[in-house]
Amino acid sequence: MTDAPSMIEIEGLHKHFGSLHVLRGIDLRVAKGEVICIIGPSGSGKSTLLRCINHLEVAEAGRIRIDGQTVYRDEVNGSMRSHSNRAISAVRAQVGMVFQQFNLFPHLTVIGNIIEAPVHVLRRPKDEARRRALELLAQVGLSDKVDAYPEELSGGQQQRAAIARALAMDPKAMLFDEATSALDPELVAEVLTVMRDLASRGMTMVVVTHEMNFARQVAARVIFMDHGQIVEEGEPRAIFGAPREPRTREFLRTVLDR
Amino acid sequence: MELLNPEIAAANIGPLFAGLVMTIELTFVVILLSLVFALLVALGGMSRFRPLRWLVKAYIEAIRGTPLLLQLIYIYYVLPEIGIRLNSFVAGVIALTLNYSAYLSEVYRGGIQAISKGQHDAAAALGMTSGLAMRRIILPQAVRIVIPALGNYFIALFKDTALCSVISIQEVVFTAQIIAARNFQYFTLYTIVGIMYFTVSFPAARLVGYLERRMRAGYRRKLR
Numbered sequence A: 001m002t003d004a005p006s007m008i009e010i011e012g013l014h015k016h017f018g019s020l021h022v023l024r025g026i027d028l029r030v031a032k033g034e035v036i037c038i039i040g041p042s043g044s045g046k047s048t049l050l051r052c053i054n055h056l057e058v059a060e061a062g063r064i065r066i067d068g069q070t071v072y073r074d075e076v077n078g079s080m081r082s083h084s085n086r087a088i089s090a091v092r093a094q095v096g097m098v099f100q101q102f103n104l105f106p107h108l109t110v111i112g113n114i115i116e117a118p119v120h121v122l123r124r125p126k127d128e129a130r131r132r133a134l135e136l137l138a139q140v141g142l143s144d145k146v147d148a149y150p151e152e153l154s155g156g157q158q159q160r161a162a163i164a165r166a167l168a169m170d171p172k173a174m175l176f177d178e179a180t181s182a183l184d185p186e187l188v189a190e191v192l193t194v195m196r197d198l199a200s201r202g203m204t205m206v207v208v209t210h211e212m213n214f215a216r217q218v219a220a221r222v223i224f225m226d227h228g229q230i231v232e233e234g235e236p237r238a239i240f241g242a243p244r245e246p247r248t249r250e251f252l253r254t255v256l257d258r
Numbered sequence B: 001m002e003l004l005n006p007e008i009a010a011a012n013i014g015p016l017f018a019g020l021v022m023t024i025e026l027t028f029v030v031i032l033l034s035l036v037f038a039l040l041v042a043l044g045g046m047s048r049f050r051p052l053r054w055l056v057k058a059y060i061e062a063i064r065g066t067p068l069l070l071q072l073i074y075i076y077y078v079l080p081e082i083g084i085r086l087n088s089f090v091a092g093v094i095a096l097t098l099n100y101s102a103y104l105s106e107v108y109r110g111g112i113q114a115i116s117k118g119q120h121d122a123a124a125a126l127g128m129t130s131g132l133a134m135r136r137i138i139l140p141q142a143v144r145i146v147i148p149a150l151g152n153y154f155i156a157l158f159k160d161t162a163l164c165s166v167i168s169i170q171e172v173v174f175t176a177q178i179i180a181a182r183n184f185q186y187f188t189l190y191t192i193v194g195i196m197y198f199t200v201s202f203p204a205a206r207l208v209g210y211l212e213r214r215m216r217a218g219y220r221r222k223l224r
Ligand SMILES: Nc1ncnc2c1ncn2[C@@H]1O[C@H](COP(=O)(O)OP(=O)(O)OP(=O)(O)O)[C@@H](O)[C@H]1O
Pocket: A017, A020, A022, A040, A041, A042, A043, A044, A045, A046, A047, A048, A049
């Protein structure tokens, strides 16, 4: 994977919340078509890292490149200059994100949710956006829920609709922040199946998850984070089979021996 | 003392009804203007531009800190002294719109702030600018939340238009006053006026109650 071109490159990322140093120098590279899973204890900064990748949180230091382009800000003569809001939005339009709480738009139907951004951000014609939305709904198994409102759906169905909504932008990469953590146990599998399917279609994915089996089976690389740093990374076999770092071992012991 | 005198009632119902029509006209004009103006005030109050926020805050406090009656009198009687002469209807519309917009903007603000951060995040993550997200995602949900509160304010407005009698807008109370000054039939005249207000307010309040129940039912394909 290492010689494939990069989709996401992060260098020296730092983020504070007030006096709390949440990301302490993150370096991470995700190749095109690669699936990585980020694991780690609560509060280790996993969500914050994902949110920095699409600028929902603003890192104070460090550089992010997406598909070769430096995004969100540039260094000009030694000082940082932020990109315009419009430029930032344009980058976000190329990176899909799936949230723990789904965050579907409750006032729009399922198809309304999916065509909203293609029509109003990408300015695609409505019928073309609808056609693509119906394909995506078939892909995530929601062809019978096209005109339903989000609150008429189960959690698993809502999350699959949210995935379809992100995919409708034809993103270069997808970020998943604990996409299954808010779901009843019996609904987790249907969402993981959709994510697996997406991985097999070659989507670049950064997945924050507590589903260790998913990480083991789908990820090309697993990243273990603790206290705002990447403590250890490697192939799932190595991380789960023979973790080098004591902190990784301890974390895996707590999550696997429940 | 004669209570509700049918002859007096029949003789004056025409002018009183015309007064009621004026009351309703005034109410609707102010509703339309304040729906829009209050939204602009609410957005201004949340602007990133600090002087605009201050201006909005000062305006809201000034309105809330003084009586509506005084605001009416001020716009109609005091402004001409600095060369701004308005007819009574326009003065009434301006005073009521300024007054109600101050309160309604707070209602809007509450509705906008009630929309979860997750909605903003989801919109932003799809590449929407904050303006587009406000227009397409936040406001439609916020407006729906505030519809019952707006409705209650508009019923209060309908009744508050009676204050415009002091600047001699020919609404229903002013009309009754003029007739009563001639024939001294206070009881009959003001009872009719009371019935007229109630006949409009009561169904309006029921409608607001219905909208509130519908809103609480959430977003569904078949609203019941
Ligand atoms: N908006 C915020 N303001 C202040 N502190 C925050 C904010 N968001 C996160 N934090 C703090 O930053 C730290 C990292 O949070 P983050 O959500 O990134 O952790 P996480 O690894 O995703 O945890 P979890 O597994 O519980 O989701 C935590 O201590 C959290 O309390």
